[in-house]
Amino acid sequence: MKILFISDIHGITKNLDKIKKLEEQHNFDKIVNLGDIYHCGLSVKKNLKVNPNAVKEFLTKYRGKLLTIRGNCDADVDIQVSDFPICNDLVLINTDGLNIYCTHGDKYNIDNNTKINDLNVLIYGHFHIPYIKKDNNKIYVCVGSVSLPRDTYGSTYAIYENKKIAIYSLNSNEEIMQIEI
Numbered sequence: 001m002k003i004l005f006i007s008d009i010h011g012i013t014k015n016l017d018k019i020k021k022l023e024e025q026h027n028f029d030k031i032v033n034l035g036d037i038y039h040c041g042l043s044v045k046k047n048l049k050v051n052p053n054a055v056k057e058f059l060t061k062y063r064g065k066l067l068t069i070r071g072n073c074d075a076d077v078d079i080q081v082s083d084f085p086i087c088n089d090l091v092l093i094n095t096d097g098l099n100i101y102c103t104h105g106d107k108y109n110i111d112n113n114t115k116i117n118d119l120n121v122l123i124y125g126h127f128h129i130p131y132i133k134k135d136n137n138k139i140y141v142c143v144g145s146v147s148l149p150r151d152t153y154g155s156t157y158a159i160y161e162n163k164k165i166a167i168y169s170l171n172s173n174e175e176i177m178q179i180e181i
Contacts, residue, residue, distance in 0.1 A: 001095040002026060005158040007034035007104070007125020008145035010073065011052040015146050015155055018170050022157070023062065030093070031062050034125040034143065035071020035104035037086075038078055048147075060084055067091060071126065072106040090116070096163050098181060110140040120181065121165065123158065130156045130167045132179045139179060141165055 004026070006019060023031065037059070038052035059066060063084040070079070070086050079086045089107055093100040098120045101108070105126025108115070110133060113122060123141040129151045130144030144156030144167065155170035166178035 001029045001093075001160070003030045003032060003093070003095075003100075003160040004028045005032045005034060005102075005123055005141075005143045005160070006146050007143050008036045008071070008128055008148055009033070009038075009055055010036050010040040010145075010147050011038045011050040011055055012040060012048050012147035013051050013054045013058075014049060015170055016055070016058045018155075019146065019157070020058070022173075026159070028065060028159075031066050032091075032093075032102050032123075033059065033066060033068040034102060034123070035069045036073040036125065037068065037071065037082075039073045039075075040148075056082060067093075067102070069102055069104050071104040095160075098163065100160065105142065109142075110135070113138070113140075123165070129153075130158075130176060132165065132167065132177050134179065139165070139181060141167070141179075143167060146170055 040050045060083040068086045070088050091102045100121045103124045105124030119138045121139045128145040131142050133140045143158040146155050149155050158167045163181045167176045
């Protein structure tokens, strides 16, 4: 299974075309959106084009392969108006004999994982900083943000395929870091 992980769009449309090109190039089995779909803070809005309706239309095109997790900036009304399901808190993908837990990252992350059993991988966004860390046979992957990066890597995404997770730059599509499981 080949899975694209994206997070923290925050209603910003600037990189949606790049995500579309990735999908056209790879034809992913699943696209996992790790939350914070539509809303963007006021201090950021003045500098970026924010269009929640365009984000909704974009994601709706992929609803047949889209799995979306609710983020801390996603409200009940977002779930009601979206034409694709938005799951609460935590979703499990079992593939290649691995358990990949998907969450936004505000509730479950490297520092708070006690409620998760049989953890192989916990993948999330929320922090807008990409990293891969291994601790006691548990792997934690923060995919960063496609719209509002908070580090020198810029906008990022992750791909899972054949027991490997890699984080890539959205601007260059170059691999930044990876781990084989």
